[in-house]
Amino acid sequence: MKTLAFLLVLLINSSTLLAQEYALVRENGKFGFIDKTGAYVIEPQFDKADSFSDGRAAALQDDKWGYIDISGKFVIQPEYDRVKMFNSGLALVLKDDQWRYIDTSGKELKTPASEKYYDFEEGVALFRSGEKIGLLGTDGQLILEPTYDAIKKFRNGHAKVSKGELWGMINTSGKVVIPVEYEEIGNTYKEAGVYGKKDGTFGIIHNGSFNPIDNADKVYNFHGDSKLTYASRTKKTGFVNSKGEWVLEPKYDKARAFSLGLAPVAIGKKWGYINEKGEMVIEPQFRDAEVFSTNGFAPVKDKAWGFINTSGKVIIPMEYGISGNFAFLKGSEEKGFVNGLARVKSKKGWGYFNEQGQLLGDKWFQNAEPFVSVK
Template sequence: MKKILATLVLVLLALSSAAGGKQDAPSLKPVERDGKWGFADLAGKIVIPPQFDYAGGFSEALAPVLTGSAWGYIDESGKMVIPPQFAEVDLFAEGLAAVKTGGKWGFIDQTGKMVIPPQAMIQPYSAPLRFTEGLVPVTIGHRYGYMDKTGKVVIPPQFVVTAEGGAPAEFSRGVAEVEIPPTWGYIDQRGKMVIPYQFQEGRPFRDGLAPVAVKGKWGFIDKSAKMVIAPQYDEVEPFSQGLAAVLLGDKYGFIDMTGKLAVPPQFDQTERFSEGLARVRDNKEQKWGFIDRTGKLAIPYSFSNAGDFAEERAWVELDGHGGFIDPAGKVSFTVDKSVFFTSPRFVGGLAPAYSQGKWGYVDKAGKFVIQPRFDFARDFSGPTAVVRLGKRYGLVDRSGKLVAEMKPPAALGESADGLTQFTPDLQGNSWGFVDSSGKMVIAPRYVVPPVEGGMPPRFSQGLAAVYVKGKYGFIDRREKLVIAATFDEARSYGDGLAPVATGYRVAVIDKTGKVVKEVPAGKNPPRGD
């Protein structure tokens, strides 16, 4: 079964995170004035007056604040929604936050209800104490395991953290790297060892490959544990668009997924490829430029800061001013200092932008075509984009009209094929879909599968893989089960095909459910979307 799971994961990139697992970028940041803490917007304007003894950042629309010796949580209006009562706290993630009371840690929901009672095995490390993909580390003695959101320990404590300042691994796309000295391996969300202990160090999987260290050098393995790129580099970065940055000595270059050196080491710093270009930095000049996939400097070192390309535009900073350039390096437009972008990119010709405390959308000429009024805004997908006003999620069209609003605590996830993921609460225990008008077209009755890489259902090419009574099937936009739930694993459609597995049989099916190709375990079938 390990080889089958590896084969399926390699069929396509893992699905993107939805609302339950993807944090909204905060629009407010904590600031200190004369010994008291409040919150300012991205332009530095005070929005919540300094009044607290300390404050943390916003996450899932709530921020921890200290009053005297007790912590509580405020919303983005400054209202105290969870009264100060805890000795220590952490940020919200997946609808829950870790809090300490009576000398022990537990978890509360966004109403302040204690959903996992305080207990000795819940202990913080150097990393945030939070749920990822439905699991959180718990500790007994010097060993850790994992607990689910019901408070049940689903993976008994058995792993250790040896690195100074280290922390237990968070799950990423269904697997986590774990250590029992002196070696590392990988487990799935059931605690099953899917890749045995054998590495000096391991890191999360991306694009089906994970960096591992052997005798002080880094290489890459696939999910069948095969060493596909031999350990030989001093440092490596994840793959993006088929290339990964590698360090040899003190210079970075790029390799392809076969391990072939595509760009010889010559750069002081590098970032990932996007739309065929990658950022590189000259440390002596302290400037960024862009190279193409051959390593040629396509855009000269000119910028004090730069972002990735998306829809032929990349954010850059030059002489204290920000703006966008095209792939030729020509400045598309400059941005006023009162306007901010977080990971700016264009989708369908529009990009979310922040000004004077609110989010709106600009076009490729830099003009606000949807004026800033939202507390958060996602990229457009088709005719609408997911936005948030206070605690209310909604959909806005390209004219800026709010076409739908959800009643809290309901949340919206990602949009595809004209349908947007919907969950009744931020914990994301059940999922359905709304259309571009906000009408519920599929009720939230589908769960996130408790299997490796399990994610909320997502439509692709008119069908969505859903988990029904322990098996995968496919529904259409009318929620008709057009392909029976008989598969142990399934992924989204791409080019009219979807990868599935039943027992030890891995195959690619068409939209009628007909097997068009058998795939031997460990081989790579065609990628989906």
């Protein structure tokens, strides 16, 4: 029994370590890092810094950039003029007017020469040769020869690509998953489908088929694991499924995606929330409203922003600003609450609220970035 208890404690402690999250904050003009209790784990000491990625955070010392580890010590010495965040174990750094990739130990990755270098994301980086774009792997070798006129941001392992005026989609191995034959295409690959436009008609691309939507003049990306997405017809918005069928007829002035079975919709200038049957479950009363995060909270606005739960109860009063377009994390679809905390701005500065509506550490900062995993 003692052995079992010891193993359980070890497992819990290991999980805690793996789940560590730090946030970059600025206080008295210096940058440092806090944990999710609000306590400093790296005291404010840097003139400039960036959030952690792949266990490293960029920091400025004596006008040169390097990278620190979670103890706050430089593990890649400050010798660079500019640096980017790590992704897929690699980061772009600028030294002697030359961009190059380094790994988390500072070792340089050998790659083919290029006129321009791009950040890695989801295990690949764009590679340009002349006017064409291909894909570079984390081993420094080309995965895809420069073939396309454009390759956009990878999301869920897929990216939209273009040849001439037409668009399709590839995966991170460079394989075509949607043929390049659409006038428009969504930028997010979901199991429920991707919207597209072909021969002037909007529809949903699903399981290799293009399913036209009757008279749609705009369609939006599927969100999360929802089987419905929103679309507009003659200045009204409704919801369609993967087959391109109108499940909820377009009668709303505006709408956003379903999450947790609820979607924000506007009637006139007031926003409320409907369920997937089209029943209004939170009456229109807000000047603006966003989708629910996975923890069951949504940003809503009167004169300023606050948060409600799925019952419509205000958890955090509508007294705050929230960062631009809710773009808390690069590539993240979460808006508002991220991993149990919401970042907000008041006249006192930036801070974080938890799900109980309490200000983390009862403290405001000059700047505050999202919490990110450091393991």
